[in-house]
Amino acid sequence: MPTVLAVIPARGGSKGVPGKNLAPVGGVPLVARAVRACRDARLVTDVLVSTDDPSIAQAARSAGAEVVLRPADIAGDTATSEAAVLHAMDAYEAMSGNKADVVLLVQCTSPFITHEDIEGVAAAVIEGGADTAHTVAPFHGFVWREDTTTDGHGVNHDKATRPRRQDRPQEFLETGAAYAMRADGFRSRGHRFFGRTALVRTDLARVLEIDEPDDLARARALAPLVDAGTSSGLAALPTREDIDAVVIDFDGTQTDDTVLVDSEGHETVAVHRGDGLGIAALRDAGLPVLILSTETNPVVAARARKLRVPVLHGIDRKDLALKQWCEEQDIDPQRVLYVGNDVNDLGCFELVGWPTAVANAHDIVKGLARSITATSGGHGAIREIAAWILGPSLSRTPRRDLSQ
Incomplete structure (x- = not known):
């Protein structure tokens, strides 16, 4: 079997989108999304992330990649991807003692790349006899350009003669997501296109490169839809094998965010009996469950006592409290599912491996979530999550009750 080395360039300095390669899309950092797609590709034997940033290196290792630290002279704004790949090939050979037969350049700024895309370019070289290959999407648009007089021309x-779509030759848009090259040819030529180049078709709906903040916002908005339509596993619902603890916000997740206040200032909220059964099932299955809330409210404490789970409330920085709790419990935050609904949950979302939003969460929160419930907060969303983790026997949701 040929050695296929996938190289993911991911430097730390990005002026257009600061911290871009660690930015979460669908609850997963961009570099981790690329690593997972490479690891799932059947022909890839090794995955290597080239970076100059310790935080990116840590995220890459957590996702299952090897890391090579890139020197400063090829980590600046003018550094080319080819230079990073050549350096990574040298480092790989020095570390492993093996030579790559085929090298892949995989861009983590293409958030919706799939393992099928990566398999496609690798197979075009290994099995199809091409020297190079890259992903493209069918393109039917009319391209225009302005000259120095601002006169637009096709x-x-x-x-002057616009042919019908069916009368024009098929054109393809280079997606910028994945490239494959014969390693010896790449070394001798120094660039990614030489010899016979194969075009590997992909879905235009998944083509998006993140270069500007608006691109990142679009990716986050599209992630729940696009990930659900792929076999990447990024949108897969968590199971018991993925989770070591469940941490739940209170207002807006276990309630519908409505508070009833009587004339003496006593507050009453509505909670869902099904959520209580779901939390009990998680607890009985041996999963630590924690309620975490910024509110200093006797309602929160009373609900936690009834459910027989610990609670931390009156917390200014929920992310710091969660980090400390994970350390005390010796739980890896990447194995924690956190359920939230509003912007004060975003710090926790960045900390955990399974940030989860309820259906009626703020749009920003849903854009950063890895999974989203079909049920709104206070209407059985926690029961739904328990069913993801423990199985469909928890799918029935009883009525709500009132808790004071």
Whole structure:
């Protein structure tokens, strides 16, 4: 079997989107999304992330990649991807004693790359006889360009004669997501296109490169839809094998965010009996469950006592409290599912491996979630999550009750 080395360049300095390669999309950092796609590709034997940033290196290792630290002279704004790949190939050979037969360049700024894309470019070289290959998407648009007089003219068409789509040759848009090259040819030529180049078709709906903040916002908005339609596993619901603890916000997740206040200032909220059964099932299955809330409210403490789970409330920085709790419990935050609904949950979302939003959460929260319930907070969302983890026997949801 040929040695296929996938190299993911992920430097720390990005002016357009600071911290871009660690930015979460669908609850998963961009570099980790790329690593997972490479690891799931059947023809890839080794995955290597090239970076100059310790935090990116840590995220890459956590996702299952090897890391090579890139020297400063090829880590600046003018550094090319080819230079990073050549350096990574040298480092790989020095570390492993093996030579790569085929090298892949995989861009983590393409958030919706799949293992099928990566398998496709690798197979085009290994099995199809191509020297290089890259992902493309079918393109039917009319391309225009302005000259120095600002006169618009057609690039791929004559503006005076616009042929029908079916009468024009098929054109393809380079996606920038994945490239494959024969390693010896890449070394001798120093660039990613040489010899016979194969075009590997992918879905135009998944083509998005993150270069600007608006691109990142679009990716986060699209992630729940796009991830659900792929076999990447990024949108897969967590199971018991994925989770070591469940941490739950209170207002807006266990309630519908409505508070009833009587004339003496006593507060009453509505909770769902099904959520209580779901939490009990998680607890009985041996999963630590914690309620975490910024509110200093006797309602929160009373609900935690009834459910027989610990509670931390009146917390200013929920993320710091959660980090400390994980350390005390000796739990890896990447194995924690955190359920939230509003912007004060975002710090916890960045800390854990399974940030989860309820269906009626703020749009920003849903954009950063790895999983989203079909049920709104206070209407059985926690029961739904328990069913993800423990199985469909928890799918029935009883009525709500009132808790004071």
